[in-house]
Amino acid sequence: MRKILHIDMDAFYASVEQRDFPQYRGKPLVVGGRPEQRGAVAAASYEARQYGIHSAMPARLAVQRCPALIFARPRFEVYKQVSGQIRQIFHRYTDLVEPLSLDEAYLDVTVNALAEPSALVLARQIKTDILAATQLTASAGVSINKFLAKMASGQNKPDGLTLILPEQAEAFVAALPIEKFHGIGQVTARKMHGLGIATGADLRQWAEADLVQHFGKVGRFYYRVARGKDDRPVNPNRIRKSIGAEQSFSPDLTTLAAMGEALEQVANDLSRRLGEQQRRGHTLTLKVKYANYRQITRSRTFVAAIGADSPLLSWAQDMLLAHCDSQAPAQKGHPRQPVRLLGLTISNLEPVGEPDYVQLSLEV
The missing domain is CATH 1.10.150.20 (5' to 3' exonuclease, C-terminal subdomain)
Incomplete structure (x- = not known):
């Protein structure tokens, strides 16, 4: 039986900003683009979350909910450096570490460097080490598989520590x-x-x-x-093949104007994730899912890699309009079918390099 931890930093970006800038502490803060930049929330402090503000929310809506909201520009190089400190701590305990992003990871501590039989003891010590090294809190979930550990880590945020024992698994999932x-x-x-x-x-x-x-x-x-079972191993060599973002809508979108506005938030979210992962890619793919569950994708491939600093929204809107024009909408400005989901993905990834945007081809 495995002993799996899921470690998740608490409001990571916002917490780093509050750590580094005392004037932000105890105040509602978001990391992301400002309303006048038509930006979106990348991360929200717990003080901001009390107003119902969350990641991927349009900045203009966030300000409506909290006029005193403070905006901080993302500092991905700093977040990456802190993430490196945290991963060094993980590897003191086990080599089976599977990072999911800059601020969370799975650890398999079934066999560990301390020969400690209790995964709960290890999770508590890792949290203590992270706090001492970074002055930041983390929440930890402890259980017998990845799914249960992930669910456990979100139970008592911030600074939480939750254990789901094997005999508790089915009842926990049932509720x-x-x-x-x-x-x-x-x-x-x-x-x-x-x-x-x-x-x-x-x-x-x-x-x-x-x-x-x-x-x-x-x-x-x-x-x-649903039965508390998950056989996926912790994979320290997982290679990310693509980075994407998508958003579903209720009610469905019925105008091209609404689709364009919604696509802006998806593009902002994708830019944030590319910045987090310090990755660029060569292929941008648009996904459109209609109310009848029909789904289409359109892709554009570039000779040189594109990333967080690229005009992703402009290219995505071009693909969207080209697709809608080809569908010959029954009424100008309206898609043939209501749209329930929009998504953007960048694939053929590589580490961040110098920007050079050369379009190669358009694929359908």
């Missing part, structure tokens, strides 16, 4: 609202609610074949985690 499941987004959650699935207990009533019929291959994953 979990379906929206809280890692791997289930807003669109899937709405579909599940339409099928009468509101909790893990409801999900467990479904046969694997029926879940696959409704949700495709991921239905097999839903079937297993």
